[in-house]
Amino acid sequence: MKRIIIAVLVITGLACSRTDTLQTLVDARWIDLTHSFEENTIYWPTNKPFSKDTVFYGLTDKGYFYASFIYSAEEHGGTHFDAPLHFGHPGSPTVEQIPLEQLMGPGVVVDVSEKALEDRDYLVSVADFLAWEDSHGQIPDGSIILLRTGYGQFWPDPLAYTGTSLQGDEAVAHLRFPGLGPEAAQWLVDNRNIHLIGIDTPSIDRGQSVYFKAHRILCAAEISICENVANLDKLPESGSFIIALPMKIKGGSGAPLRIVAML
């Protein structure tokens, strides 16, 4: 009888990695972690905003309806992806060079919203990562870390979300939103083996950053970054699977990103 049980285990085990996985994917609940691109999509205040113009909209001379638009965007606005080139060096990987496997992984949601909503200049620390690990075990290899600062709820109000409603160069000094501390970025690079890191603010470095050290540390380590990530309040702290697919711009330092979670 033991043999039968083992056979059953083996058979169900095999089934699990094929048909059942396909069925689980089909039945899964997915959450979109992406803001739409539209007129009021938040861009860095020195960037040109997203624009979309009509190429054709209406009835054609052949009698059927047709609609088509053209758009223009900087790489680093809205929900977007920073490839290592962005703050790396001329040889750093660009968007289209990141292997698909690196764009996916178990979701690790580090919720610092209580502290960050009290302090617009909050820096996520090593202690925040260790607190997550106290509850869920070590951050798994290949994880996608998502920093939940709570500022996602303010999208798309520029004043509440970024700290300023000004535009252009004069806005930069007024940017105030939380980010990842450079020491914590370095700790991740040295001690954990993650695929990506994302945040629900305009930048992985906090608004008041001048030298963008978290970006530089991560890009030097060839860890790509996801910014302006949406709906992090809808994710559990662990147990999700994240898929982050940037537009495949050859040579891109970044790109608009569609990022989703499977629960």
Next chain:
Amino acid sequence: MKRIIIAVLVITGLACSRTDTLQTLVDARWIDLTHSFEENTIYWPTNKPFSKDTVFYGLTDKGYFYASFIYSAEEHGGTHFDAPLHFGHPGSPTVEQIPLEQLMGPGVVVDVSEKALEDRDYLVSVADFLAWEDSHGQIPDGSIILLRTGYGQFWPDPLAYTGTSLQGDEAVAHLRFPGLGPEAAQWLVDNRNIHLIGIDTPSIDRGQSVYFKAHRILCAAEISICENVANLDKLPESGSFIIALPMKIKGGSGAPLRIVAML
């Protein structure tokens, strides 16, 4: 003993839908079905091609490297997504309105490459779908059908891929590549329940199409379309899981698409 076996089945069944599925996803092999966006990306000959300009590239005055670009693109070039609005009516769903669940599903690869490579005007027929079903069973509900014409191998050579290297209005009459027959589009709408349909040519309607009937039938039925899909020769005819994530352009009739397959 039967009870024990049933318990084992239930336990392994449960494990399968959580931890094991996550592990299967982590270990899975993924294939990118997306062409890069770059200077020679193929667009419809009357469209503006993709352009990317440098915002900044090099050392900043603070001593670190920085790179950033701005790009412009029509919605319907390169590997891209057609929302129902494209050939539908003013109330048809736009890109950001398509539910995530509709952007995923089991991959059904219908390989007509032998016939289509002999006949640039080939139309995929109901018989081609029935031939797939003879081998693999009925096209599952929620499938993503991918029409493999074999023309993907010619990318990005415009003459071989589209039938002409001309640009502008004078090129249109010279477009010659295979597509989906309108009768077969109508048959799918009436008889099967698919999530998306994709093809490895510039358009679901063949190059010589004048009235774009396959587009119009699919858009009226609110079935979105993926065009210029890459690497279909690397997919099995069944057994893959497809995820097609368009850039989330609000009100978009289409968008650049990142489409991937899990094997």
